[in-house]
Amino acid sequence: MTADRAAAGIAAATPDEQMSQLEQYRVELTAYCYRMLGSGFEAEDAV
Numbered sequence: 317m318t319a320d321r322a323a324a325g326i327a328a329a330t331p332d333e334q335m336s337q338l339e340q341y342r343v344e345l346t347a348y349c350y351r352m353l354g355s356g357f358e359a360e361d362a363v
Contacts (some may be wrong), residue, residue, distance in 0.1 A: 342363060
């Protein structure tokens with residue numbers, strides 16, 4: 317699946333469907349935000 321197709325699938329989903337689709341990436345997103353922001357609390361808020 318390309319990034320464009322994945323983004324289109326998420327954009328077409330309802331908010332609840334979006335949350336369930338993105339939930340699988342929460343750990344990776346939180347780690348990325350932590351590295352960018354330098355704070356665990358800020359990272360959680362960003363995700």
